[in-house]
Amino acid sequence: MRPRSFNRRAVLRSLAGGSLLMPGLVSQLLAEDSPADPLAPRVTELPAPAKRVIFIFSNGGVSHMDTFDPKPKLFAADGKTMGIGGGLSNQQRVLLRPGWQFKPGGKCGTPVSDLFPHLRGCMDDICVIRSMKSDDNEHYNATLGLHCGSFFFSRPSIGSWISYGLGTSNRNLPSFVVLAAASPYAGTQIFNNDFLPAYHQGVRVMPGHEPITDLDPRSTLEGLQKMEMDFSGALNARHLKARGGDTDLAARIRSFETAFHMQSEAREVFELEKETDETLELYGMKRGQTEGFGWQCLVARRLAERGVRFIELVDGSSSHNWDQHGDMAEHAKHAEYIDQPVAGLLKDLKRRGMLDDTLVVWTTEFGRTPGVDGTKGRGHHSACFSSWMAGGGVKGGITYGETDEIGAAVVENRVHVHDFHATILHLLGIDHERLTYRHGGRDYRLTDVSGNVVGDILS
């Protein structure tokens, strides 16, 4: 079922062997090209400039004309000229002036509005796509489509597809981690493995005391759990031996081994004490902070360092987000919430040399209307919106695609959600048409029957 283009590589020795708990038999059984190891890292057929993805999703529909897509004609709005507006963008309404001025950023001069002063400084590393296009004007469907390539039916998330396609290099952590304080539109479906095997499900991390469910040992007595593990390990080994080395049984023994180490290794990811004051400042954080977008971004870097393949950061929730029908001024507080943390993440990755092989993606489910909704707001607008990518094989310092003079429609170089997905997979060395899974009598893929790689933004 796995496409032939993916070559298997032996399981990392450091994980399979050399442990007290792991009986020799288990290491032997699981060492080579074993079907019991669906997460073994795979070498791709195409070159893969990006090794991992940090995918930042801003809920609710971020206005493109107020952030990354300057429209002088809108600034000239006279309170009479009409354009597409209203709640679900089917009506003609008077054009609404953007609330923030644009200024050039970086050496490249890519203009960014005053909503994102910190990100503006990172523009030399960023490729802004101004010609994004989705298919649905409802949050739920657009969010589902942006994650799963399907606007009505639940399908595996992009993170699950990438985990399935590439495996992961650190088996003490999940391959796909979602940092979300609250539930986004369409709920857990957007990071669900759906019909892909459960190894590829997004593991939800919530800011707070126990970021991963059941991560912390219940007993406070140090060493007690290790004693229990040793005892069950010995009985399991005996059981396995009597059953001729069934690989399913062996794989389950190893899963306990992995879980045991996850307790400390994953816990360690969330222990930010060793980060310097300067680093915390970069993310706009205070020492001891265990929530907020700075926390999410810094934890994302730490997960990326430890080899997690796909890390999604959810900004906002289905009920508190960028959906400003009533008053666009509220965009300011949402922008402030993520601006410095995301810029900090980019800078931090860059100075650590990680930006070269880490693809950072920022997107939202759709844009907003040039015409007014209510008195000071903007409606939903899937006909065009802006996203950006940085690092991992993407050309920095450029913009791609154009919308018309009021930001109502794409006029050049349209990038549909399927094209967006195809490009992300391409940067990871995956041909989106060959990453398939047979389910219910049919081969499925993330990009359904569409998708073109946007070649012009590749470095």
Added chain:
Amino acid sequence: MIQYLLRLLQPALAGVLLGGCLFPGAAAADGDAVFHRAINLNGPALSIGGHDWEGSASAPNFEAKGRTFENQDVPLVPQTSPARSRMIRSSVWGPEVDLTLKQVPAGRYQVFVYIWEDNRSESFHLLVNDRLVQPMVQSGNAGAWKKLGPWHCESQNGQIKISARSDENGAANLSGLEVWLGDGPVPPEPAPAFADNPTPEQLAFFESKIRPLLAENCYGCHSTQSGKTKNGLSLDSRQGIRLGGDRGPALVSGAPDESLLISAVRHSSQELTMPPRKKLAPEEIALLEEWVKMGAPDPRIREALSPAAAAATARQGVDWEKARTWWSFQPLTQPPPPAVRDTAWPENGIDHFILSRLESEGLAPAADAVPEVLIRRLTYDLTGLPPSPAEVDVFTESAVTKGLTAAIREAADRVLASPAYGEAWGRHWLDVVRYADTAGDNSDFPIPQMRLYRDWVIAAFNRDLPYDEFVREQLAGDLLPQRTNDQLTATGYLANARRFGSRVDDYPIHLTIEDTIDNFGRAFLGLTINCARCHDHKFDPITTADYYALYGIFSSTRYPWPGIELDQRQRDLVPLVPQDQMAAALTASHKRAEEMHRLEKEEKRLAETVKDAADGPDKDASQQKLEAARKAIKELAAQPTVPRAYAVSEGPNPADAPIQLRGDPTKPGPMVRRRFLTILGGAELPPDAAGSGRAKLAEWVLAPSNPLPAKVMANRIWQGHFGKGLVATPNDFGKQGRAPTHPALLDWLASRFAGQGWSVKEMHRLIVTSRTWRQSSLPRGPEAHEKDPGQALLSSFPRQRLSAEAIRDTLLALGGSLDRSPGGQHPFPPQEEWNYTQHHPFKAVYPTDKRSVYLMTQRMQRHPFLAIFDGADPSTSTARRATSTTPLQALFLLNDPLVHEQAAKFTDRLLTSVPEEPGRIRAAWRELFARPPDTGELESARAFLNSLRAKLATTGGKPPGTVEAEAWQSLVRALLRLNEFVYLD
């Protein structure tokens, strides 16, 4: 150069046009109405369907009163030609619109009016010459348009006046006006002909200008030869370009303004701009326009067919004779059990088939498993729960005194009579039918009544309802003579189909019906019928016409409304009353719903009035009215109602359905008579049949000539025991599925099943008393590993991991916490409080100590525990549970509070009920693994307890009893993590 060429071509072009052969059907028959004039309101002059339309601003003898509006960006539903779209999307609107045609010659006329809606639905009345011709016109959802009429009238004083009027707050939005002279039939719009006999000049034009242009700019994504035909469109052949793709024909001969291809290259609407990343040069677009005007001469007739054209050809060419030879369509036979060499081994027919195959491969079956293993296997297999130590004792005793077969038979009878059986096997069926307690729309509305269907399924297994009845009642229980409330409830199967989106007027019912047909095909027939929704099935003999033949049955069925974001109240549920009281109950329930609707509207209106009003007596009066309305709503809500089932009923207007071209409901094709699949006989609904046809559908499915239901269900039962079916893809018996490992055995089982009263319990008895089922999970020797690595030949019993439900239920049972009472209702909030949206969807996990089959199941998100342990997918049919092994499962068993709590409770039980340590250890082993520990295990457990006591003592300050309990809890937790605990040998 281009100008030159065009000049050269002019005479030929003129000849084509003057000859009138572009519109061969344009001549009116005698007595037909004659086109008089048509006016595009608030838009330019253009040509639609071969008729010239005038632009309203410059139209003589015409006056329009109203406000003007235009928005060319709204996608129209249904889609139509570019010219007509352009006409529709410009309009004259307002609460009062008057259109007056002047200097109209005396005579009889017919008037058509085009209306459309750009955002929210409005209602208005239409009048012709001040006569009300259509009251309460609803404009529909955003993008909807309609051509209304014709209305017959006379020219009065040389005028025809069309008016729209609306009550408060309404508005009419009129796009166009079409007037015909005479009362005769209005001839259909002629289909313009293509230039099928092109002149040499036309061919030269195509070869030098058009072919290179298409090849360079379009073939990359739209050619059969490049292998890419996006949206079903291929432009590299004459057939392909004329047939078009998903959006319909690419060309209208002679009419560039109406041709999708031209509209796409002009980028005139943002809906479709081609090529996607680059606009053609104006002179290139002009060339294409000229070509279309000529009638699109195209010599590429012998070149590749478009996929749609290929499919059309293939459709006529389905080789039904050959298709019928596929293994799963073969009639049921009763193959005799084959002879075997080891005649002592078989216990029943099953064993002959299995052993004969093993012998032919040079393999011997495994030894019988020991009784302790068998009783654990049997009890989990049939009830999803572990055997009690006493049950193990009885069984091992009987195995000695009465023999293994008799002991198994006795134990099987006992567990099959237990309610736990239906709870376990009902769950298997609920997997297949993707059961959920919520609707799956964007807000995932709860369905409190859904559990009645769940309970019906569990009870049906427990009372061994014959499988044919089981099928019939789920498809058409409401239509059975003297039907019971139970049988009504059974159609909850159909009602449980998934809901989508959050809108009401343009609710995507075609998706709900697709979900119905998809599940119907997989569950009862093992066929993937829904693959034929957009095109004929690529692998199996199922045509698109077959799909829409079934579609008509379900579109004639009334599905209950669960409530979705924009209409949050349940309706069309079925009252659970005897048949003769049904009409009265329906009327009462309808009245109540209407009254509630009226009150809620009133409440909303008053609330707004109060909000907006300035303080004063008016406001106070409104406030009082508001409170009265709220009180009335509460009272009405509190009135007792007849219990209702979330089940289906017959729709108000049963009718055949048209094929939806490429699965697009806005593109109706030919009608299809409601009937069964062609490959399974294709029986049609009789011409005089009333109703949806569901009763007939059940008959067709269960006809003795249809072998699939028996084969599919026999295979599911087999899978329930062995973990894997004889057909490894239980929902797909088609070409994409897997062939049976033992085809004759499957046939033998299926014909026994159907021939002996469709008793599922009898099938269990047959299987568990076979020697095959009784085998140990340890293969006889190394050659079994080599020759039967996946155990497909059943050279030993396949080891299985417990299901998510069995793991949770066992943990609760060990702790003494499992509540064995039936599920009952879920604690959903009362309906009056429902206000779910996609921003605040319904989302809940209700804690319960009942069996896992009774957990509230959401369509949109999995229960957190079930998600970790491969529970069923609540959004689509689960034919077979996966068994993944992940660190998250291990973390659950290491640290989850449930595991720690139940371990503590189990410890309490052991410490209070068994006096000494070796006895406690033996009891623990017997409860967890259905066997006593061997000496080595007993000793290592004692040693482990001792080291735990020592460890715990170092922490100090604990009462002595605590240390003992904590040491035991540690031991129990360690045992709960063992492979032996979650695997069945």
